[in-house]
Amino acid sequence: MSKLKAVIVGAGRMAGTIDDECVDYPAMILPFSHAAGYTAVDDVDLVAFADLDETKAQALASRWGAPRAYGDYRQMIETEKPDIVSIATxxxxxxxxVIFAAEHGARGIYCEKGLACSLAEADAMRETVHRTGVKFNMGTLRRWHPGMIKARELVAAGEIGQLRSVITYGSSSMLHSNSHYIDGLLYLSGDPEVDWVQGTVLNADFDPAADRCDTDLSGIGTVMLSGGVYGYLLNTGLVAEFEITGSEGAIRARNNLLHWDLRKLEPTGHRSIAEFNVRQFPYYERISPTVNLIRDLAHAIETDGETRGGIEIAHRNTEIAFAVIESHRRDGARVTPPLDNRNFWMDSR
Ligand SMILES: NC(=O)c1ccc[n+]([C@@H]2O[C@H](COP(=O)([O-])OP(=O)(O)OC[C@H]3O[C@@H](n4cnc5c(N)ncnc54)[C@H](O)[C@@H]3O)[C@@H](O)[C@H]2O)c1
Incomplete structure (x- = not known):
């Protein structure tokens, strides 16, 4: 089978240099950047970069051995006719x-998070992805982290009984950072629909009447998932931790998924009191989430199958982010997606 051709739009950190920031960080399973990921996957060839600043595209092309660099991503896609377009802008x-790539023949798109700066943008992306049939994954990488995959398997197998809640620790900017935590709580719960969202914006200067915002707002919230699981987006000072609690046990991911505990609810022998005792979390192989995401996308292209992520889940993630803000606007009322206000636009870099 011939190799899939990949190109990368945006030639900054996530495109090709972020691994340099993480070499001494044990929580990070490298490779991390898009370019490092493609280089590690056998059935994909990375052929070009594009950036508004063409010198950045040239620098990454030469670092990663891609033959060509462009100053205009449209020209790159029209010339290269890639199978996969990576978006790291x-x-x-x-x-x-995303819309241009899908409408110009891309078979797979790996788009960084947050998905979009408004629900109207997210709607247009979803419509285009469905219409063109392009396979899609958003770069909320914890979905492809082997520890998270193992945790979801344990939950699905009933190891902690009936799932009751997923707490995410690390909440801050809704699109840039919280997209990771929202995706984690959806993934660990089996990607259910959302019944309602209640939230609070933490930025003191947020003007609830504005239809644009030049800051990626920070928020905390409760997400009631269909099926009765509570998701909590917390802001406690802990970074990238998850607590998954069921009727018979719990799973705790600490220190950005480096450390994992499985806990079982067991009787103490004292009246009806039970306690959560720590057990060994099962072994998992430390395979890079970026590599897993790319393999998942390539597999979906080659088999005309579904990706592990997909546009529906990325869209649901964005709906939750904006619902936290909408709930704040309505003094903490429960908000049921889809929101009426599709046009509120928020900057995120
Ligand atoms: N998944 C993760 O863990 C993770 C980590 C870091 C960043 N990110 C995401 O990656 C994306 C990029 O972040 P970064 O830190 O690499 O930013 P960056 O500023 O280092 O790089 C972005 C690049 O995109 C280029 N660019 C902007 N608009 C463009 C356009 N229209 N066409 C071509 N190039 C364009 C810029 O010139 C810049 O070189 C963001 O969405 C961010 O949220 C994800």
Whole structure:
């Protein structure tokens, strides 16, 4: 089978240099950047970069051995006719590039998070992805982290009984950071629909009447998932931790998924009191989430199957983010997606 051709739009950190920031960080399973990921996957060839600043595209092309560099992503896509388009630009450009790539023959898109700066943009991306049939994954990488995959398997197998809640620790900017935590709580719960969202914006200067915002707002919230699981987006000072609690046990991911505990609810022998005792979390192989995401996308292209992520889940993620803000606007009322207000636009870089 011939190799899939990949190109990358945006030639900054996530495109090709972020691994340099993480070499001494044990929580990070490298490779991390898009370019490092493609280089590690056998059935994909990375052929070009594009950036508004063509010198950045040239620098990454030469670092990663891609033969060509462009100053205009449209020209790159029209010339290269890639199978996969990776989008590692700021969120402000995601919608335009996803739509262009899908409408110009891409078979797979790996788009960085947050998905979009407004629900209207997210709607247009979803419509285009469905209409063109392009396979899609958003770069909320914890979905492809082997520890998270193992945790979801344990939950699905009933190891902690009936799932009751997923707490995410690390909440801050809704699109840039919280997209990771929202995706984690959806993934660990089996990607259900959302019944309602209740939230609070933490930015003191947020003007609830504005229809644009030049800051990616920070928020905390409760997400009631269909099926009765509570998701909590917390802001406690802990970074990238998850607590998954069921009727018979719990799973705790600490220190950005480096450490994992499985806990079982067991009787103490004292009246009806039970306690959560720590057990060994099962072994998992430390395979890079970026590599897993790319393999998942390539597999979906080659088999005409579904990706592990997909546009529906990325869209639901964005709906939750904006619902936190809408709930704040309505003094903490429960908000049921889809929201009426599709046009509120928020910057995110
Ligand atoms: N998944 C993760 O863990 C993770 C980590 C870091 C960043 N990100 C995401 O990656 C994206 C990029 O972040 P970064 O830190 O690499 O930013 P960056 O500023 O380092 O790089 C972005 C690049 O995109 C280019 N660009 C902007 N608009 C463009 C356009 N229309 N066409 C072509 N190039 C364009 C810029 O010139 C810049 O070189 C963001 O969406 C961010 O949220 C994800």
């Amino acid at each position: 700021p969120c402000t450009a995601h919608a335009e590039i």
